[in-house]
Amino acid sequence: MAGAVSRVVLDTNVLVSAVLFGGEPGRVVDAVREGVFVGVTSLYILDEFRSVLVRPKFGIPPDLAEGLALEIGGFTEVVAVERATTSWVDDPGDDPVVETAVVSGATHIVTGDRVLLRTSVPGVRVVTVGALLRVLCA
Numbered sequence: 001m002a003g004a005v006s007r008v009v010l011d012t013n014v015l016v017s018a019v020l021f022g023g024e025p026g027r028v029v030d031a032v033r034e035g036v037f038v039g040v041t042s043l044y045i046l047d048e049f050r051s052v053l054v055r056p057k058f059g060i061p062p063d064l065a066e067g068l069a070l071e072i073g074g075f076t077e078v079v080a081v082e083r084a085t086t087s088w089v090d091d092p093g094d095d096p097v098v099e100t101a102v103v104s105g106a107t108h109i110v111t112g113d114r115v116l117l118r119t120s121v122p123g124v125r126v127v128t129v130g131a132l133l134r135v136l137c138a
Contacts, residue, residue: 006107007077008028008106008110008132009045009110010040011097011110011116012052013112014112015029016049016053017112020058025129027133028110038077041078042081043081044081044096044100049065081096094116098116101121106124107123108124111127
């Protein structure tokens with residue numbers, strides 16, 4: 001089923017959408033939980049995830065955001081990337097996401113970030129949630 005998709009970096013926007021809205025991002029997170037493929041995240045992504053959740057727009061209490069981040073860290077491989085050492089994309093905020101993929105040997109980054117989706121990283125496919133789900137269902 002997922003032979004070509006073995007290690008996937010889950011970008012912050014995918015994690016936030018999965019937790020708050022479910023839908024297709026939720027299906028991707030469920031696939032990681034079920035062991036369909038290895039989900040990869042980093043200290044940077046988890047920190048950003050917590051920061052986004054506690055914004056007034058979402059209103060998640062800090063202790064709940066921390067608990068959710070710990071839960072995600074429990075079913076993903078967490079790599080020790082807190083900042084990027086290389087510039088990979090036009091948006092420096094995306095550099096640690098790419099570095100997470102490179103350091104972890106991920107085959108894919110799944111994201112909704114338009115800048116990241118235009119990024120070319122040797123050995124890593126940057127795809128949308130929908131594209132990843134199509135691979136999983138193939």
